[in-house]
Amino acid sequence: MAIRKIRISTDEVLRKVCKPVKEITPNVLTLLDDMADTMYDANGVGLAAPQVGVLKRVVVIDIGEGLIELINPEFIEVSGSQTDHEGCLSIPGHSAPVERPNYAKVRAFDREGREIIVEGKELMARALCHEIDHLDGILYIDKAMEEGE
Numbered sequence: 001m002a003i004r005k006i007r008i009s010t011d012e013v014l015r016k017v018c019k020p021v022k023e024i025t026p027n028v029l030t031l032l033d034d035m036a037d038t039m040y041d042a043n044g045v046g047l048a049a050p051q052v053g054v055l056k057r058v059v060v061i062d063i064g065e066g067l068i069e070l071i072n073p074e075f076i077e078v079s080g081s082q083t084d085h086e087g088c089l090s091i092p093g094h095s096a097p098v099e100r101p102n103y104a105k106v107r108a109f110d111r112e113g114r115e116i117i118v119e120g121k122e123l124m125a126r127a128l129c130h131e132i133d134h135l136d137g138i139l140y141i142d143k144a145m146e147e148g149e
Contacts, residue, residue: 001033003041004052009091009139011053018048018055018135020072024113028058032069032111035060044089046127048134051090059108059131063123070108070118073132077105082122086130086140096144104128 007013021028031054039047039060049058059070080102087095104125106118120128130140 001030001037004034004038006038006042006047006051006089007053009088009141011090013050013053013055014090014134014139015137016050016055017137018050018057020057021109024071024109024111028056028071029111031056031058032060032071036062036067036069039089042089045123046131047089048131050134050137057135059135061124061127061131063120063127065124068118069111070106070116070131071110073106073108073118073128073135075104075132076107076117077103077119078125078129079103080121082126083145084126086126086144088130088140091139091141094141096141098126098130098140098143099145100126100129106132 046061049056057072061068078101082102083099085095086098
C-alpha cells in the first residue's frame with residue numbers, strides 16, 4: 001500500500017472518461033488499497049481513480065462510517081435535492097455550493113467481484129455523486145452554483 005500523488009484540476013486526466021474494469025486483478029486490488037491510503041492521508045471522504053492518474057471506474061468513499069470500495073459503479077436511482085458546499089482533493093483550498101440529489105442508490109462490484117448495492121442520503125449521496133462524476137471527467141466546479149443562487 002502506498003500514498004499516490006493526487007492530480008490537480010489542471011491535469012488533463014481528470015477530464016477523461018474512465019474505462020470499466022473488465023477483471024479484478026491484483027493491480028486493481030493494489031489500486032483500491034492505495035486509493036484508500038491516499039484518501040485517508042489527505043483527510044478526504046472520497047477518491048476516484050482518475051484523481052491518482054488511473055482511468056478506471058474505481059471509487060473509494062468513507063464518510064466516517066467505514067470504507068466503501070466501488071468497482072464500475074452505476075446509478076440505479078436518485079431522488080430529492082440538497083445544496084451544500086463541496087470541496088475536492090483535486091482542487092485544494094476551494095469550495096462552492098453544488099446542488100445534488102439527496103438520495104442515491106448505486107450498483108457496483110466489490111473487491112471480490114460480488115455485485116453490491118450502496119445507498120445513501122445527504123453526505124453519502126453527495127459523495128457517491130461527486131466521485132462517480134469524476135469517472136466521467138466531471139469536476140464539482142462544473143456544477144457549482146454562484147453564492148446566493
